[in-house]
Amino acid sequence: MRMSEDADSLYDDDDAGELDEEFPLGDGTADSEATVSCPYCGEAVEIALDPGGGTHQDYVEDCEVCCQPWRVSVQYGLDGEAAVEVTALGE
Numbered sequence: 001m002r003m004s005e006d007a008d009s010l011y012d013d014d015d016a017g018e019l020d021e022e023f024p025l026g027d028g029t030a031d032s033e034a035t036v037s038c039p040y041c042g043e044a045v046e047i048a049l050d051p052g053g054g055t056h057q058d059y060v061e062d063c064e065v066c067c068q069p070w071r072v073s074v075q076y077g078l079d080g081e082a083a084v085e086v087t088a089l090g091e
């Protein structure tokens, strides 16, 4: 049974020059974590980001303090800096 193409790309790190041209976030300079304020309880919570997931990501994550569901929107700039926005799910 073959590994999926996604799994293959995880082992491509030694070919970073090639990766740079397509997606500069893959070289380890992109933000891999961010601190956000929970829209429900207001706590500052540090969340892990996945730079390899694309320049723009939208997903749902639960607050680790109050367990309410967030909608997390991540937008990476060309410099690898992540702009993270967290809103209450369903609003």
Ligand SMILES: [Zn+2]
Pocket (backbone or CB within 6 Å): 038, 039, 040, 041, 042, 043, 063, 064, 065, 066, 067, 068
């Ligand atoms: Zn919360």
